[in-house]
Amino acid sequence: MSKSSLTGTRIRARRNLRGLRQSDLAQMVGVSPSYMNLIEHNRRKVSAPLLQAVAQALGVSEDALVQDGDIRFVEGARAAALRTDANLADLERVDEFAGRFPGWAKVLADTQARVERLERVVEHLSDRMTHDPYLGAALHEIISAVTSVQSTAAILNDSDDIAPEWQARFHENILNDSKRLAEGAVALVNYLDTADDTESGLAAPQEEVEAWLARMGFHYPALETMPLADLSRLVEGQVELSSDASRVLALQWLVRLQEDTRALPLDPFVDAMMELGAAPDQLAQHFGVPLPQVLRRLAMLPADDDRLTAHAMPGLVVCDGSGTLVLRRAVDGFPMPRFGGGCPLWPLYQALHCPGRPLRVTLLTDGRMGRRFTAYAICAPEMAPGFDIPPVMQSTMLVVPDSGPTNLPAGQQPLVVGGSCRTCAQQDCPARREPSILVTFA
Structure with missing residues (x-):
């Protein structure tokens, strides 16, 4: 070119x-x-x-x-x-x-670019140390074994008149603790070793699924016509899906994506977008489908479709009723945490308080180079309600880049949000739940 x-x-x-x-x-x-x-x-x-x-x-x-x-x-x-x-x-x-x-x-x-990459590494390591229970338990086991060996060795070194039977017991304790230390170290290395294809990989099952979906571009054209029984073969032999748990989650999302593609076939859906614009509420009314399904479909469209060049590819965040993120599709300029919850001000969480009510909010990401987005969010039950069955809720948020001016008219100022409290520099945010690792608080 x-x-x-x-x-x-x-x-x-x-x-x-x-x-x-x-x-x-x-x-x-x-x-x-x-x-x-x-x-x-x-x-x-x-x-x-x-x-x-x-x-x-x-x-x-x-x-x-x-x-x-x-x-x-x-x-x-x-x-x-x-x-x-x-x-x-x-x-x-x-x-x-x-x-x-x-x-x-x-x-x-x-x-x-290097500074930004290093900041993401710091965020990743900090969140991993904070939220990964296995890593914390493994480190605790190693520290416990080291402390035990050190204490026993100190007793043997400082005492000259230890009875033979006690010496033998102390030696046995050192041997056992040394084995425990070695096993703990090996387990930790295996857990952190991404080259290993066993259950002890670095990524959590959800992360493996997201990496797999990202490699596909969050779009599988075959899902439009493939029979439901054939979906299981799509998750076999995938390098990102290294655990049974990740393959189960991947199959669940394939079923969901297939339901979306069949309810909203690609060509008619894109034609409707050309006519109505990327307005989720109008598209949902046009096709007679729930709004969350339209939000997911908009986030799963093929990025290489020439008909969609005028529409910026959006991001997607889905959480369950506890606020736990269950799916993330990243979009440039809108940080999404790897572990834990996102920014409490996200419309994703506000929608949990008003199920069935769609929200549309203009967002501005934190920082001097903050970017503007339009967020569409709604919370809906995952299954039909029944007597004596608590509702299982899920909130969905579509994040669309907005290239318009940052400064809006009075009364229409965007809501400033971060990715998570630990990586947000807004010190006076009323929703802050923990200090940021990027700034020093007085």
Whole structure:
């Protein structure tokens, strides 16, 4: 693909950096929003006069929209600067900086990406130490064995007149504790060793299922027509599904996904989206299906379908009545915790308090580089209610990226949320349940 053929992609990236809506840019340059959408998806060439108008509206040179200047460097340099007390006026010249010094811009972008990866590692390790009961028990067993060996050895070393029968008993204790220490260490290593394909892998069953679904793109075209009895063969021999528990969970989700695809076949569903837009409530009414089913279907559409290029791929979070996350589909810019619960302010949890009532909330993720999303959430029973049977509830939240301006009109300010309390820097949040590992509290 030639560099000029990606002009629309660069226009879209620059527009998002400026916080402009697609319709706003179209109005500024005198074209229709639908035509601007075709341009941004590289389906229409940009004439020289229009390119000049777009460049002027975005405050960049025409070369920046035609030549292969990596937008990632611009975004990375901006994100790195926002971590400091840099003059915000200088940030408006980050395009100029990246154009004049692309090497340094790449260094900043790569450094910023590494910092973000390390933060995710810190979050992962902290949450694992906090919430993984097996890891805590294994470490406790090792520490207990080490302490016992040390105490027994100290007695033998400090006492010269120990009776032979007691010496033999102490020696036996050291031997047994040493075996216990070795077995505990081996068990811990096996638990942390992802290369092992037994039940002692690093990932929990839910994580294995999510990794498997992610590799598939959360979409299985064969589910539209495959008989229910054949689903079990889809989970056999999958490298991510290394445990019996993960295969059981995967099969359960395949059954659910097949129900969704049969109730909402791909082609009619996409056609309805083209007509009605990605409005979950209207789609649910159009097909006569429950709203949670539409939310799941929207999150499981194929990312490579050309008909969906105008729609950003959303994220999905599902929890049960206890608030435990049972499925996550990540979306860039919206952090989702690996263990434990998410941010208490998520509409996912608010929906648990009002079953059957759909919620739509504009969210802004925590941080100076926070991103805006529209969240759709609803809580519904998983089975038909019955006498003497407590309802089994499940809450579903679809998270759709919003490229519009961050600042909304008065009275329509977005709700600022984090991924979890342990990784959120909002110190004065009334819903905080534990300190953050990213900031120091007084």
